[in-house]
């Protein structure tokens with residue numbers, strides 16, 4: 001299968017290790033990965049902040065980058081960005097009166113999958129250990145991000161994949177369905193409420209005794225990780241793609257390149 | 268400039284009364300978050316109701332179909348509202364009731380005060396009602412020399428304490444029992460000085476106080492949960508039975524109801540009687556459901572009035588994307604599951620309608636430009652818990668986003684200097700609408716690493732971004748973007764499609 005990778009802007013710029021891991025998993029399964037160079041961002045930040053007019057060129061750019069027939073499906077390591085591509089793109093195009101863009105956006109959306117959705121529903125992965133060679137001997141807890149859970153109805157796909165990683169000690173997170181408080185510009189416009197939500201999420205994560213919190217959205221993980229770091233916690237965050245890509249020959253660098261360079265790699 | 272009268276009222280007519288925030292949500296939230304007692308009470312109460320609701324909802328195999336039915340019925344009501352209102356008016360009048368139409372809060376208040384004055388009374392007992400709170404009826408009546416006595420236990424507590432409700436179903440959710448005892452001792456005439464904070468004792472004290480009033484009251488004021496167009500029937504759903512007392516004992520009954528509460532037929536009630544108790548109190552069935560159809564000679568109130576209230580509902584109806592907010596049956600499930608409400612409580616929302624529904628309904632009814640109501644649609648992380656819980660499937664997150672758009676557009680061109688947010692969004696739109704431009708900007712990532720310093724994290728940012736760094740660090744950016752890595756180092760799969768081609772140069776995933 002020829003799979004087009006939508007890295008998402010935050011992963012592309014801040015967490016390249018997550019995109020590399022996505023590529024590694026898919027290539028390991030024998031698929032060809034392409035990276036449409038015109039891609040940038042899904043535009044969700046603009047839409048969710050009410051800047052629809054400013055969102056249109058961002059959406060149009062994404063549609064143009066991904067509307068080629070030269071691939072079978074598109075994938076992104078983010079529930080939130082995929083939900084935006086599938087739901088918001090056609091909606092914003094329509095509300096701005098661009099029917100043609102609405103149609104094209106809907107077609108791109110129909111071909112776009114979140115990573116766990118692609119792995120489980122399309123590629124038939126039920127056991128990450130045996131089918132992907134995933135190996136990750138660490139105590140991990142997992143936060144299911146809101147948009148994957150409620151907009152894409154991913155259910156326990158990500159968690160099931162993590163559960164079948166060899167060597168992993170996956171500890172259930174109390175109150176997993178509670179939002180971490182990120183919400184894009186919400187974290188700045190309503191910083192106090194957002195911080196109060198984050199505080200509770202961080203406390204629940206800490207209570208698990210895990211050394212890592214995994215999840216499927218780099219933005220939420222940056223938020224959670226940023227809060228833990230501010231509290232002086234040693235708990236890191238790591239995208240589930242990096243855990244799936246981790247093998248005995250090539251173990252994942254915990255918390256990716258960012259912490260790696262500060263000399264805080266594996267423990 | 269002279270104005271020409273065109274013979275038509277200006278549309279839309281926005282709502283007045285207690286629908287406005289007097290300060291912005293972030294400011295109000297900041298204050299409420301500092302109230303540790305409030306947060307503890309709210310956290311406990313919302314979590315308990317959440318669990319109960321999930322439990323009773325999971326018992327019904329057709330819960331999702333019920334939600335679909337509820338949503339579809341409400342949608343059809345909104346589509347045929349004028350016709351249904353006329354049908355209801357005809358049936359209600361034929362059975363001895365009198366209908367009054369009120370465009371806004373002021374009109375409704377005047378009508379109710381006039382009706383009470385006609386009876387010669389200066390006191391009225393009240394059934395818990397959102398509509399009368401929305402129009403500020405109690406305060407208005409007080410100015411007119413009429414005492415309105417709340418009879419719902421929690422409303423009574425709030426009224427005695429000269430406070431405002433903070434939850435539409437549990438108005439005193441922000442008070443605990445020792446606070447309640449203190450209020451009773453201070454404000455309730457004849458309260459036993461030995462009163463303890465035992466809930467049963469507190470309820471008994473309230474009962475004695477209220478009984479006296481029920482037996483002497485000549486006028487009652489109520490709201491209504493539903494109105495059935497095909498029979499002209501009104502319905503009140505409650506837990507304590509105090510509403511039933513008010514609806515049956517006094518001679519005159521004045522009901523104030525929003526025009527959106529109509530249901531076409533009796534049969535439709537079946538759907539809502541399953542949805543409402545489970546969603547609101549987490550009960551399979553509510554203890555008291557009162558239905559009344561006109562005047563029955565020698566039985567119950569002999570004077571029956573209904574004030575049909577618009578107060579911004581037509582304006583909400585005119586908003587194609589937002590109108591489904593009028594489907595709301597005031598169950599409060601959305602606020603009970605809301606992580607923002609759970610932490611700020613209801614007062615932070617200013618309006619009578621708090622929580623997720625309040626964040627859309629208030630600005631829809633008042634217009635987004637009204638006072639501080641334009642900050643309400645931003646009072647959400649868009650986590651979507653409210654949409655999942657809503658028994659009539661109001662897509663609150665989508666309406667929040669829609670209203671943010673209306674807010675941004677309403678300010679375009681009006682500001683001399685663009686805000687930091689405006690400027691940032693414009694610049695980001697330019698940068699993020701081209702892979703080339705984003706790629707060029709990513710070449711600057713190493714600069715960010717420099718700014719992050721030796722511990723590789725950014726702990727303080729200026730301007731609006733300071734909100735982020737008040738409680739979170741930002742990791743230092745990586746030395747190169749994925750895009751750069753892909754172009755420079757990734758060679759693509761080997762010809763034989765062998766495993767792990769991306770690692771053939773020792774790259775780590």
Ligand code: SF4
Nearest residue numbers: 595596598599601657
């Ligand atoms: S919006 Fe839905 S969940 Fe919220 S109070 Fe109204 S009916 Fe209940």
